Every structure is written in structure tokens, then in C-alpha cells.
Amino acid sequence: MSIATDPMHQFKLDRWFDFRIGDLDLSFTNSAFWMVVGVLVLIAFLAAATSKMKTVPTRMQSLAEIWYQFIAGIVKDVNHAPGKPFIPLVFTLFSFIFIANIVGMMPYWFTTTSHIAVTGFMAIFTIGLVVLVGIIKKGFGFLKIFVPSGVPFVLLLIVTPIEIISFLSRPISLGMRLFANMLGGHVALKVFAGFIPSLAVALGGVGMLMGGLLVMPLIVGVTALEFLVAFLQAYVFAMLTCVYLNDALGEAH
Amino acid sequence: MEHEAAEAGHAAGSGFPPFDQIGDFGVSQIFWLVLTFGVLYFAVATVFLPKIRKAVEDRDGAIKADVAKAAVLSASADASVKQFEAQIAEARARARDTASKAKAESDARTSAETTKVEADLNARLAAAEARINDTRAKAMANVSAVAEDAAAAIAERLTGAKPSPAAVKSAVAGVMGA
Numbered sequence: 323m324s325i326a327t328d329p330m331h332q333f334k335l336d337r338w339f340d341f342r343i344g345d346l347d348l349s350f351t352n353s354a355f356w357m358v359v360g361v362l363v364l365i366a367f368l369a370a371a372t373s374k375m376k377t378v379p380t381r382m383q384s385l386a387e388i389w390y391q392f393i394a395g396i397v398k399d400v401n402h403a404p405g406k407p408f409i410p411l412v413f414t415l416f417s418f419i420f421i422a423n424i425v426g427m428m429p430y431w432f433t434t435t436s437h438i439a440v441t442g443f444m445a446i447f448t449i450g451l452v453v454l455v456g457i458i459k460k461g462f463g464f465l466k467i468f469v470p471s472g473v474p475f476v477l478l479l480i481v482t483p484i485e486i487i488s489f490l491s492r493p494i495s496l497g498m499r500l501f502a503n504m505l506g507g508h509v510a511l512k513v514f515a516g517f518i519p520s521l522a523v524a525l526g527g528v529g530m531l532m533g534g535l536l537v538m539p540l541i542v543g544v545t546a547l548e549f550l551v552a553f554l555q556a557y558v559f560a561m562l563t564c565v566y567l568n569d570a571l572g573e574a575h
Numbered sequence: 576m577e578h579e580a581a582e583a584g585h586a587a588g589s590g591f592p593p594f595d596q597i598g599d600f601g602v603s604q605i606f607w608l609v610l611t612f613g614v615l616y617f618a619v620a621t622v623f624l625p626k627i628r629k630a631v632e633d634r635d636g637a638i639k640a641d642v643a644k645a646a647v648l649s650a651s652a653d654a655s656v657k658q659f660e661a662q663i664a665e666a667r668a669r670a671r672d673t674a675s676k677a678k679a680e681s682d683a684r685t686s687a688e689t690t691k692v693e694a695d696l697n698a699r700l701a702a703a704e705a706r707i708n709d710t711r712a713k714a715m716a717n718v719s720a721v722a723e724d725a726a727a728a729i730a731e732r733l734t735g736a737k738p739s740p741a742a743v744k745s746a747v748a749g750v751m752g753a
Contacts, residue, residue, distance in 0.1 A: 333593060335592060335596045335600045337600075346602050347600070348602065349600070351600055353600070353603075354603065354604070357608060358607075361611045365614075368619070368623040372630075375626055375629065375633075376630070377633060379634075386627055387630065387631055390631070409624065410620035410624050411620075414612065414615050414620075418612055434604075437597075437604060438593045438594070438597065439593070439600070439601040440605070443608060
């Protein structure tokens, strides 16, 4: 089957420029290119939006402020005052994932968040940061998150391993959720789109009619849904980062 | 159909790039992720967010300052309204005072004039009455003289003898006195 109907071809990485440091292959790929594009788009937008800050904002400035206050609002709601230093990080996480997802929605543009290496690393980084901040802030007391207070000792023997497993599964679920959503959405789009030529080949004119009348609206709907998912997954990732950070910052739960 | 497509995917040899290519490109992906993410984080944390935060805080400050200023102005406006009302009340009281004083004065003048005129009238009335009484008395005196003359003439005509003036006088007085 050709590229046109192969749902996995869109996720293929291509080496554009060879780049190695020692034994490490750090080649510039299509994925790297679209990461650079996404970051440049974000920086260009933010630079334009914040070039002349006014008390009465322009439309662009207003958008940047809404964007900032959306993230700051999440951090404030979840982490309260101690979360303030993490607003730039959560802002960057949300923006980076969001722009990567949106860039991926453009035909022929690569979805960098559809690779487990990228989302998995972001998740491990986030959880690693939680552990690091937790140890810095609470020292040994950070381990208390595995020992819920007010639970009888006998139950603790069962609950503590469960808490540890649940903590360890966080980076997996965090990375896997974003990766699977982006991958699955794009596969679904491609597969549904592939129905049209398949129907046309199999049934001729009737197949083309069915493809146009039944499948095309479905693709339009799924595309709209994917735009929602693109935002939602970035939001979920940012939100969960805040929730996990709360273990390190907040009072014992 | 979906099954066919998925099968075709495997058949075409694309496989499952996120897992298949992780060995070849995993490190490269992470490297570029860290690089681009780091650049974005640096730009956001050092340039853009402080700018946005400052604008938001400046606006909040400006709004708070303006609201405070508006409260002060409103309070001073209330004060001047109160002052103005006090002035109006004072002016009204003064006007009422002046009016009532003027009325009392005019009442006093009117009553003084009235008593004066009344006294004058009464005096004139009394004088007139006195004159009337005087005239009447004089007239009555004349009447008895006329009556005496008439009675003397009548008696002379009837009797042929002229009555004595004393007799006539007493006779007339007797009739008129009754």
C-alpha cells in the first residue's frame, strides 16, 4: 500500500542533517525541525504580543495575558503561593505541547508529541523535578507521601506499596497519555481519510458518493475533535504537573 | 476496513515508528527537545512572563489607584453637596426670618395706622354727633319760639285779646314738655 493510505508513515522520523557528538547520534530530524518551528512560532508571537505593553492592551497583548493568567490560575488553584516559581515551567510545558500538537494538525507537518521518546522524557523530567523539589523542600520527610496519615499500621503494609507503585506509574501514564492521544488521533484521521479512496476503488461511483457524503463529514468532525484534543492534552499535562508538584510543595495529604 | 489499513501499514514496512525508531533517534529527539524546550523556557522565564506579569500588575495597580482616587473625589463631592445643602438651608432660614420680620413690621404698622385712623374717625364722629345735638337743641328752641308766636297769633284771632307772652310761653312749654 502506498504512502497515501499508510497510517503509520506520518510518524516516520527522517534524518535531515547528520550531527554526532562522540557516539551520540543527535541528527537533525523532521521532528527536531518542527520543534524548532513550534518554539519559533511561540517566541515570535510572544515577542509581538509583549513588544509594547500597555495598560489598555492590544488584542495580541490581551491574548498573551489571558494565556498567562490561564496558566497562573491553574498553578494558583492547585499549588497556591509556593507554586509561583513554577509558573514559567508550567507555562512553557503547556505552550510547548500545545504548539507541537497544533503544528501536528497541519497536513504534512510532523507531530513531535506523537513519539514516546519525547512525551516520555517530558514526563520523566516532570516527575524527576517533583522528586528533586520534594527532597530539597522536605528532605527525608518527602517520603511521607507514600505513607498516608491516619491509616492503621496493618493497612499501611498494603497501602504503602500501592502508593509507591502509583507514584512510579505517574511518569508512564503522563507520557503515555499524550503520546497515545496524539498518535491515535492522527491514525484515526488517516484511516478514516483512507476509507474514501478505498471505497472509490471498491465500489466506483457509488463508493465515491458514500465517501463524500458519509466519510467526509466524519473526517471533518474528527479533525475538529483533534483540535480539541490538542488543547486538552496540553492542558491535562500542565494540570497534572501542578498536581504532582503539590506532593513536593503542599502539606502532607 | 480499519483492519485492512492497519495490515497494510505493516505490509508497507512503516511498522510503528515511535517504538521502532527509538533506538536510532531516541537520543536525538531528547536532545532537540531539551534544546528547544530550554530555549523557550529561558525566553519565557526571563523575558516574556516578567513583561506580561508587570503589565497585569501595573493594570491592577492603576485600577486600584483610580478606584481610590474616585472614592476620594466622591467623598469630597458628597462633602460639597452637604455644604451646599447647609448653605441652602441657612439661606432659606434667613429668608424665612426676613419674611416673618417684615410681616411683623408691616402688621405693626398696619395696626398702628388702623388705630390712628380709628381714633381720628371716632373723634370726628363724636364732633359730628355733638354738632348734631347742638343743632337739634337749637332747632328745638326755635320750634318753641315759633309755636309761641303761632299760639299767640291763634289765640289773638280767636279771642281778640292778645295773650300775655308769659302765659303763652308756659302753655307751649306745657304741651311740648309732655
